[in-house]
Amino acid sequence: AQKITQTQPGMFVQEKEAVTLDCTYDTSDPSYGLFWYKQPSSGEMIFLIYQGSYDQQNATEGRYSLNFQKARKSANLVISASQLGDSAMYFCAMREGWAAGNKLTFGGGTRVLVKP
Amino acid sequence: EAQVTQNPRYLITVTGKKLTVTCSQNMNHEYMSWYRQDPGLGLRQIYYSMNVEVTDKGDVPEGYKVSRKEKRNFPLILESPSPNQTSLYFCASSLNWQGIETQYFGPGTRLLVL
Numbered sequence: 001a002q003k004i005t006q007t008q009p010g011m012f013v014q015e016k017e018a019v020t021l022d023c024t025y026d027t028s029d030p031s032y033g034l035f036w037y038k039q040p041s042s043g044e045m046i047f048l049i050y051q052g053s054y055d056q057q058n059a060t061e062g063r064y065s066l067n068f069q070k071a072r073k074s075a076n077l078v079i080s081a082s083q084l085g086d087s088a089m090y091f092c093a094m095r096e097g098w099a100a101g102n103k104l105t106f107g108g109g110t111r112v113l114v115k116p
Numbered sequence: 117e118a119q120v121t122q123n124p125r126y127l128i129t130v131t132g133k134k135l136t137v138t139c140s141q142n143m144n145h146e147y148m149s150w151y152r153q154d155p156g157l158g159l160r161q162i163y164y165s166m167n168v169e170v171t172d173k174g175d176v177p178e179g180y181k182v183s184r185k186e187k188r189n190f191p192l193i194l195e196s197p198s199p200n201q202t203s204l205y206f207c208a209s210s211l212n213w214q215g216i217e218t219q220y221f222g223p224g225t226r227l228l229v230l
Contacts (some may be wrong), residue, residue: 004158035218045159045206045221091158103149103174104208105221106158 003027004107005093011083020067021077021110030106032096034075035104036066039089048090051075054066079112087114118143120222121206128228129197135226137192140206147210148190149219150173150182152203159206165190166212197229 005024013019025034032050036048051059053064059066067076079086091105122139129135143146149164153173161174165184179201181193190209194201204226208219 037221043204043224045208045224047218047220050218081140093159103161103164104151104159108156108158110122 002107003105004092006092006107006110010111010113011106012115013079013086014080015084015114015116016081017099018078018080019082019086019112021079021090021092021108021112023075025073025075025079025092025094027096027097028072032094034066034068035093035095036064036075036077037091037093038086039109040085041088041089049077077083082112082114084114084116087112118220120207120209120220122222124225124227125223128230131198131205135197136157136225137194137205137207139190139192139222139226140188140222141167141190141207141209141220142148142188143209143211144187145209145220146187146212147219148184150180150190150192151203151206151208152176153206153224154203157215162192162205197227199229201227202225202230204228 003026032053034051038046049059049061049064050066058068063080065078089109091109092107140208146167150162151159153159160176162180163182165171207222210219
């Protein structure tokens with residue numbers, strides 16, 4: 001079974017609007033971390049935001065926020081006030097607590113295109 | 117500037133010709149890792165290293181070798197590349213392998229094996 005599922009292969013969003021990118025995960029480990037990365041067309045991976053499984057509050061970083069619903073095993077990324085520079089691939093990733101090697105397991109990604 | 121560097125950024129080679137992709141970080145990170153990215157599959161871990169002289173296999177290690185003789189460097193070696201190793205490769209590092217340490221990625225190496 002997929003550990004990280006991103007069901008939206010691609011989406012359009014109007015500039016200045018908010019967009020939500022879905023991510024569901026599967027783990028039986030009580031301790032885990034969830035990450036979102038941005039990959040622009042230039043190819044580099046840019047860390048955006050982190051949520052720990054024991055964190056009480058949803059993580060926020062500037063225009064990025066993570067809607068963490070633990071019981072549903074979802075960790076959706078919300079980008080507020082979209083900008084043209086937000087056009088990119090977005091990857092959700094998970095690190096499980098005792099998994100050897102700090103391995104990040106990635107979802108298949110969601111491509112976002114911001115329209116002017 | 118804190119960064120992870122990879123070389124080369126782009127490489128076209130032929131089947132069977134040994135190649136090495138270098139990775140270096142200047143952040144004194146203990147943990148380093150290699151991933152490959154293929155369309156629709158996200159990133160998959162090839163090998164990782166928790167510290168100097170400590171390496172272990174990730175999810176897709178077949179056809180690859182690594183070494184960690186120095187803390188800053190973690191080269192990826194393809195002894196006999198094959199076309200199915202055509203991919204985008206990322207090196208990543210983090211302070212250590214525990215806790216919430218996020219991984220910082222290099223710029224990627226696009227490899228085409230003919």
